[in-house]
Amino acid sequence: MKFGKRIVLFNLFVMNLVDQPAPEVEIEQGVLSGKISPDGSFYEYLGIPYATTNSSTRFKAPLPPPSWKGVFKAIDEVDLCPQNSVFGIIGTEDCLKINVYVPVYGKRPLPVMVYVHGGAFILGSGGKLLYAPDYLIKHDVIVITFNYRLGALGFLCLGTKDAPGNAGLKDQIAALRWVRKNVAAFGGDPDNITIFGQSAGGTSVSLLLASEATTGLYKRAIVQSGSSLSSWALNRQPKWVASLIVKELGHDTNDPEEIYEILSKTSFKDLVRTKPARPLDKYLDTQLLHLPCVEKYIPGVEPAITDLPINLLTNKPKTNVSVMYGTTSKEGLFVISKDDDKTVKERDEKYIFASDLEFPSEKQAEIEDNKVRQFYFGDERMSMKNILNISDMFTHLYFEVPSILESEILMENSNMPVYNYYFNYAGGRNFLKYITGFKHESGACHADELLYIFRGNLWPFPIRNKDQQMINWMTKLWTNFAKNGDPTPPHDSQELPVRWSPSKKEDVKFLHIEDELTMGRTPNPSAYRLWKDLYNKYRKKYVDIY
Template sequence: MKCGKRIVLFTLFAMNLVDQPAPEVTIEQGILSGKISTDGSFFEYVGIPYATTNSSTRFKAPLPPPKWKGVFKAVDEFYQCPQNTPLGVLGVEDCLKINVYVPAQAKRPLPIMVYIHGGAFIMGNGGKTIVGPHFLVKHDVILVSFNYRLGALGFLCLGIKEAPGNAGLKDQVAALRWIQKNIAAFGGDPDNVTIFGTSAGGTSVSLLVASDATNGLFKRAIVHSGSSLTNWAINYNPVSVASSIVSMLGYDTKEPEKLYELYSKLSYKDLVLASAHIPIPQLMVQNGLLLPCVEKTFPGVESVLSDLPYNLLTNKPKNIPLMYSSTDREGLFFIDQETEETLHQCNKRTLFGEDLIFASKDEENKLSRKVKEYYFGKEQISEKNIMKLSDLYTHLNFEVPMILEAEKMARTIDAPVYSYYFTYSGGRNFVKVATTRYPNEKGACHGDDLLYIFNSLVWPYRVNDKDKIIIDRLTTMLTNFAKYGNPTPNDLPLKWAPHSKDQLNFLYFGDEMKMGSVPNPDTYQLWKDIYIKHRKTTVD
């Protein structure tokens, strides 16, 4: 009898060490199997190819996904697109994989939440390192995440048919089309899809909202810490940036055809390493990132962005429920690697991005001096007042573009538009604690809201009681929005009012939750006035 009990106990123990298979699913490509989560609450189908790409199709839209015979084991979650890491360049060129997490017991069909990862368009992936599904799927939604091409492989834009631009965005469109074709097989409702993303992923969501290519692919959208109206959303001179990157490898040309020949021959590792020594904030400041672009039109080539996002949102807005958010201390991440030299350069240059246009250099310099005086008074930018620089980065790069986009959409469409302002500082503000010199600053850094949405492998610490309240509130509101288009259908813990056409309403999300008006109204008005007068609305 004792021996039998030992066998049963050992069997139960061993079962927890071996992945248990999830129900098989038949999609267009064939049959696939996944695994059951360790707690048994959901099914995981990870590493499914949703499209293909290789060196012969670099810089173009992806090819259709492969088909297979037999059963594809969708259990390998360690795919990512080539990028620089502390361990060197990791990733593979054929990296277009999608992950589907399905609640085991929920009633079908289920709403879908599709997450687009961030990383300045040069890093990141859709895996559980960040995008852990537990917090969301317990609210009876299917979570989908995926990889898309990054850096030169995803965003080389040369204005020629061989490299028209936005391959990474076209990957995102391909993923959404795959979801439309296949998600019903997992128990999902293809007519109830919400896309959401953070940072470059949030900007991607905003760009997809603006794009004609995504009509009918999603019903709602959530934009975290990004905007298609921010100065780093669009590359206004992509050929120049492409030339600058290969110049770091010893090549000197500005001819699109010659650049294409170079980029085609270089290994993906060389392409990744060309600018890997420059911190992301400095790449942003120096216009050194390959970003989404406005595409030229070529016969037989589908474009994602046929015009500037501002024009697309003005002329052909999608009438769908929208949600926007930013954190109150976004800029902490972007001052972390400032040095005496970079701060000195801040004093010598104007503060504006390429999305503004001026009648003359004198006009630009005069307005830049006015903005510097607003933030720094008569002082030079230095380590002494670096928190003021953090505020500038917060407002210019994230907070104000988000507000301006939300305001524009609220006045243009009939569907509700919501905004929240995340200020909570707790035990899961991992960006501020792990990657900046300012872990004890109040508020939430760029990306600090992520771990209140996802249970991430990057932060294995136990969730404390206070953080659990924030997680429950935030994920309940996000999933309510995905289900109903309303984050507080039951008025709990408060009624979250959307913007009206003449009133901006913000949910302040901190230790307590409250409704309020626009954050930092004087700063908002300063930048709004600048953009009304100087926003660039055409591309050469």
């Protein structure tokens, strides 16, 4: 009898060490097998190729995915797309893989949530290190994550047939098309797809909202700490940026064909390793170089972005998509985390706005710069003494105000609901605030909401009761929106302590996510008015880059 019990216990132990197979799924490419999650609550289908790319198609839209005979074992997370790391260059060029997480139970067809990862368009992946789906899965939704090309491999933009631009965005579009075509085989509803993303992923979602190429691929969108209207969302000088890259490799040319010949023959590791610095100018632009661009019309090439997003969102809005927008209260802490006296002094010598503004004269630019300086710093100069004021400035300029302005444009040009939130919760899972050294500051840093939506293997610490409550609230709000377009439907009134009202024209309403959930007005209204006035008067609404 004792021996029998030992055998049972041993078998249970072994079962936890060996992946248990999930049901096979047949898609157009072939048959897949996956595995069951460790807790038995969902199926995992990992590393499925949704498209292909290699050195011969570098800088172009991806090719169709491969097919296979037999059963494809989708049980392992695969290499990332090439990027720099503390371990050197990691990843492989053929990296376009997708992960599908399916609840074991739940009424089919299930709503689908497709996540676009962040990472400044140069880092990251759809892997479980940060985006483990356990919290969302509990609400009976299918969660999908994926990789897309990064850096120069994803965002070199030369305006030629060989390098038209936005290969990384076109990967994202290919992933959405794959989901639309195949998710029914996993028990998902292809007519109920929500895309969501944070930071560069949120900006990507905003760009996908503006893109005509994504029409009909999704029903709802959640834009977290990003906006296609942000000054850092677009590369406005793509050929110049490309010339900086080849110069770092020892070549001096501005000719697009010559640049392509050089970079197409450069190994992907050398290409990723290349880090040209943006020469300092008078505007407060970021050092990000590898960004989406407005594409030149090229016969036979499907573009992702054909005009400035503000023009696309205004003139050709998607009138059948409901959207949720939000930011954290202290986004800028992340931006200033490596500042010192030297970097602050360099910033202080520039205008306190980015180059997406254009002024009729240098004198007018100086007048507006003085207004912004007075607002944030009074009569003082920027210094490490007022570094938190600098953080507030970046919070408003790069994240908070562009998000609000974009939501206002959608409300003006579409009748679909728009929801706004403001995440100000300081808890034990505000991981980036801890990592950047500001753990004692109030509020939430950039990306601090993520670990209340995803379990993530990055942060293995015990979860406090208050944090568990926030996880419950956040995942319920997000999945309710994905299911039916309403984050707080009436039947959930007992689980969620507030009714989240959508914003309306001339009346932007915010769900303030703190220790409690409350409805309120626009955060930081004075800063909002300052930047809105500047952008209404001086925003560049044309692009002339070719």
